[in-house]
Amino acid sequence: MSTAATLYDKLWRSHVVREDGDGTALLYIDRHLVHEVTSPQAFEGLRLNGRKLWRVDSILATADHNVPTTERSHGIVDPISRLQVDTLDQNCQEYGVTEFAMNDSRQGIVHVIGPEQGATLPGMTVVCGDSHTSTHGAFAALAFGIGTSEVEHVMATQCLTTKKTKNMQIVVDGTLEDGITAKDIILAIIGKIGTAGGTGYTIEYAGSAIRALSMEGRMTICNMSIEAGARAGAVAVDDTTINYIKGRPYAPQGERWEQAVTYWRTLTSDADAHFDKVVTLDVRDIKPQITWGTSPEMVSTIDGHVPDPAQETDPVKRMGIERALAYMDLAPNTAMRDIWLDKIFIGSCTNSRIEDLRSAANVVAGKHIAKNIKLAMIVPGSGLVKRQAETEGLDKIFKEAGFEWREPGCSMCLGMNDDKLAPGERCASTSNRNFEGRQGAGGRTHLVSPQMAAAAAIAGHFIDVNEVKN
Amino acid sequence: MQKFKKFIGLVVPLDRANIDTDAIIPKQFLKSIKRTGFGVNLFDSWRYLDPGEPGMDPGTRKPNPEFVLNKAIYHGAEILLTRENFGCGSSREHAPWAILDFGLRVVIAPSFGEIFFNNSVKNGLLPIVMPATKVDQLFRETMATPGYKLTIDLERQMVTTPIGETIQFVVDPFHKHCLLNGLDEIGLSLQYVKEITAFEKERRQQQPWLFNL
Numbered sequence: 001m002s003t004a005a006t007l008y009d010k011l012w013r014s015h016v017v018r019e020d021g022d023g024t025a026l027l028y029i030d031r032h033l034v035h036e037v038t039s040p041q042a043f044e045g046l047r048l049n050g051r052k053l054w055r056v057d058s059i060l061a062t063a064d065h066n067v068p069t070t071e072r073s074h075g076i077v078d079p080i081s082r083l084q085v086d087t088l089d090q091n092c093q094e095y096g097v098t099e100f101a102m103n104d105s106r107q108g109i110v111h112v113i114g115p116e117q118g119a120t121l122p123g124m125t126v127v128c129g130d131s132h133t134s135t136h137g138a139f140a141a142l143a144f145g146i147g148t149s150e151v152e153h154v155m156a157t158q159c160l161t162t163k164k165t166k167n168m169q170i171v172v173d174g175t176l177e178d179g180i181t182a183k184d185i186i187l188a189i190i191g192k193i194g195t196a197g198g199t200g201y202t203i204e205y206a207g208s209a210i211r212a213l214s215m216e217g218r219m220t221i222c223n224m225s226i227e228a229g230a231r232a233g234a235v236a237v238d239d240t241t242i243n244y245i246k247g248r249p250y251a252p253q254g255e256r257w258e259q260a261v262t263y264w265r266t267l268t269s270d271a272d273a274h275f276d277k278v279v280t281l282d283v284r285d286i287k288p289q290i291t292w293g294t295s296p297e298m299v300s301t302i303d304g305h306v307p308d309p310a311q312e313t314d315p316v317k318r319m320g321i322e323r324a325l326a327y328m329d330l331a332p333n334t335a336m337r338d339i340w341l342d343k344i345f346i347g348s349c350t351n352s353r354i355e356d357l358r359s360a361a362n363v364v365a366g367k368h369i370a371k372n373i374k375l376a377m378i379v380p381g382s383g384l385v386k387r388q389a390e391t392e393g394l395d396k397i398f399k400e401a402g403f404e405w406r407e408p409g410c411s412m413c414l415g416m417n418d419d420k421l422a423p424g425e426r427c428a429s430t431s432n433r434n435f436e437g438r439q440g441a442g443g444r445t446h447l448v449s450p451q452m453a454a455a456a457a458i459a460g461h462f463i464d465v466n467e468v469k470n
Numbered sequence: 471m472q473k474f475k476k477f478i479g480l481v482v483p484l485d486r487a488n489i490d491t492d493a494i495i496p497k498q499f500l501k502s503i504k505r506t507g508f509g510v511n512l513f514d515s516w517r518y519l520d521p522g523e524p525g526m527d528p529g530t531r532k533p534n535p536e537f538v539l540n541k542a543i544y545h546g547a548e549i550l551l552t553r554e555n556f557g558c559g560s561s562r563e564h565a566p567w568a569i570l571d572f573g574l575r576v577v578i579a580p581s582f583g584e585i586f587f588n589n590s591v592k593n594g595l596l597p598i599v600m601p602a603t604k605v606d607q608l609f610r611e612t613m614a615t616p617g618y619k620l621t622i623d624l625e626r627q628m629v630t631t632p633i634g635e636t637i638q639f640v641v642d643p644f645h646k647h648c649l650l651n652g653l654d655e656i657g658l659s660l661q662y663v664k665e666i667t668a669f670e671k672e673r674r675q676q677q678p679w680l681f682n683l
């Protein structure tokens with residue numbers, strides 16, 4: 001057998017503390033990101049069992065799911081949300097964990113602040129009690145979401161008990177045209193392989209189109225690996241990776257930087273490495289994507305139509321389509337362009353970075369949201385993204401166009417705070433999940449790129465972003 | 471964690487694919503800082519006709535009589551039979567907590583969301599992966615036979631139907647060991663303190679930049 005290894009093989013091997021005959025390994029964890037929703041029971045477990053935190057300098061914590069996106073100086077009104085955020089603050093204080101609390105200028109969505117701070121680095125294992133930890137794989141890190149028991153396990157042992165997954169490579173070649181973004185690529189991938197297509201695999205995204213993406217774009221793609229069923233996604237290290245990290249607060253400096261870069265350059269798949277599955281796509285075939293249903297695989301293109309369940313031969317799938325259309329209140333064969341919207345949400349760990357905001361601002365500049373849009377909101381991914389956008393004057397562009405400019409957090413991606421859809425409301429959202437009730441009980445979510453959400457805000461219905469821009 | 475023993479349990483069929491964790495336990499209930507009490511809100515938006523908020527008295531709610539878990543013939547069910555990709559979505563361990571708190575101990579499906587699967591095992595909930603054709607058969611039998619029960623024998627990795635047909639299933643040996651013995655995984659891992667410490671020391675020397683917060 002050849003010794004050629006995939007990026008994932010390399011990441012895996014370099015973290016195995018010990019392995020059993022059946023492949024169950026104790027995997028060392030370098031970085032542990034923590035937020036308020038999935039950590040309280042883990043801290044409580046430590047306390048109950050009289051256990052210590054293994055390595056406090058591996059943890060970075062922030063409050064993101066419950067925090068309000070409006071004026072924060074008076075704290076959180078909802079007492080249950082407040083208790084959860086206060087509990088995180090107390091736990092971090094008690095254990096000495098670095099935390100960007102709600103009113104810290106660096107606070108934000110955990111998957112935005114890790115990379116932004118240089119707390120996510122190539123070659124790391126990164127975990128968080130949150131499925132979208134896959135985002136950090138964009139840095140050639142092995143990054144995946146864990147449950148609360150595992151959060152406690154990592155806190156107590158700095159390790160996880162887990163098994164190796166299989167290797168999948170998704171190759172996306174070609175040159176991206178105007179109006180097509182990383183979000184369209186990943187939605188098209190999920191449309192192709194399905195939400196269970198990646199189950200049991202770690203996906204490496206490769207090909208000229210991926211290499212041409214910025215780190216923000218790569219994060220968008222890796223973010224939604226979980227929606228493709230995979231636990232983790234990754235992209236190999238290249239100049240784009242290294243340039244992004246340089247100078248960030250927790251990135252190495254001086255001699256250490258050189259040393260680190262030399263190592264990071266090895267974090268690519270060997271040319272003849274074996275993948276258990278390879279999927280290829282040509283970006284020329286990718287058009288702007290919009291989901292029409294209640295699963296991210298229920299996706300169409302802007303010039304497409306809502307499917308007709310009568311055409312589906314598989315009975316389980318047919319029932320799935322019928323249910324989704326009933327929930328979404330859509331008739332079979334409706335043109336995607338004829339779907340009218342109530343709300344627009346630009347934010348979430350998928351699409352709330354500076355580049356996302358720039359691309360949306362570029363679409364709405366000098367225009368105004370349509371009359372039927374009740375609320376269009378921009379929720380930057382972090383305090384620093386927000387500040388950067390304000391420096392560039394993007395906040396003004398958005399406000400003049402009729403958008404609300406909010407404080408950072410998860411917000412209407414899942415509506416644990418006050419930002420929710422009312423029953424029956426329809427939203428173009430740049431987030432990652434269109435599950436029933438995700439954005440509010442009875443709410444209807446269509447997943448799109450920031451550009452497409454911006455274009456829909458202006459038109460009032462879905463429309464090809466190129467038509468709005470011209 | 472309780473030891474997982476052989477038992478005979480009533481089956482409730484939930485005929486739906488891709489049931490996500492938002493459906494299993496909607497986000498508003500994740501605000502709790504406890505591990506218990508999620509059972510009354512399991513499948514909340516399907517189970518009740520009125521919108522659910524944390525802290526509501528379940529006695530005052532309007533159950534949806536159409537929803538299968540509310541049907542009298544399935545009261546006391548301990549085995550959930552469902553379709554592919556069950557538990558896809560978020561990492562919330564509140565999902566298996568809610569399922570267990572409701573009284574279910576086994577979920578049978580053709581496939582599961584991976585994090586949900588792991589979370590289940592760590593809490594003593596047994597997810598059984600079965601080929602879609604077998605799941606189909608169990609659906610037919612459950613629907614046709616009121617009071618349909620299955621015997622779940624983890625030790626022998628076997629499900630037995632009321633007429634004595636046996637279906638083998640695969641389970642990871644480590645998971646099986648932990649479930650059968652009700653073992654705390656952290657305790658197990660802490661047996662390797664020396665190995666972890668040695669590994670960490672070497673890592674600190676080779677990649678000092680990783681130890682920086």
Ligand code: SF4
Pocket residue numbers: 064065109110111130132348349350409410413414431432
């Ligand atoms: S933005 Fe949405 S998907 Fe991302 S961490 Fe927050 S709730 Fe989860």
